[in-house]
Amino acid sequence: MEPLLSVRGLAVSRGGRRAVEGVDFTLSAGQALILRGPNGIGKTTLLRTVAGLQPPAAGQVEADPDAIAYAAHADGLKAALTVAENLEFWRLVFGGPPIAAAIQAMDLGALVQRPAAMLSAGQKRRLGLARLLVTGRRVWVLDEPTVSLDAGSVALFADAVRGHLAQGGAALMATHIDLGLPEAQVLDLGPFRAVGAPLRSRAPASFDEAFG
């Protein structure tokens, strides 16, 4: 079976410094891969590279760029639009399926008329994940998808991923928690830490805006 995503000898850099290198994996229809590794090892950087938001430092990422739906830490919601309007907006952008199934999958029925600005953190995250379902894209690339979700919502998300895989999709996810997806493979990035990469990088003095 032709893989939907193929990563070969991939090295990724952030801030001019290599994070991980020599990463190889493929994802075919119906497969999920979970990236693990300590804070700062390069999970987000690797996902951004796979999504085409930054170039590889070395190696290749092969995928149809129109097959990938990327969900970053931030949910990318339109604050003034309602839940339904946000989903309709993304459906129109991507040309995906009707929004009703996404609303049901992420249990947003009671919130459809509420502006995104008036959602709780977990509700925003559920809307951000519902967005994936209206993209109609086959390869989900997800960075910490369950942050802010309660246990019930994590289970809904796991069901959505399972449904996506069953329909011939694939998913690449960075997460620190157990998603309840035993069928997913796990790739620990620890052994791929680039030679010379710091174990924990130190933030510059001006970095800590919130607490400075």
Ligand SMILES: Nc1ncnc2c1ncn2[C@@H]1O[C@H](COP(=O)(O)OP(=O)(O)OP(=O)(O)O)[C@@H](O)[C@H]1O
């Ligand atoms: N904006 C930035 N500018 C420069 N370096 C950065 C920037 N953001 C992150 N880095 C550095 O790049 C490296 C990889 O960071 P990345 O966010 O990919 O790690 P991660 O594995 O996703 O971490 P976490 O588990 O904390 O989310 C880290 O060493 C980090 O310090």
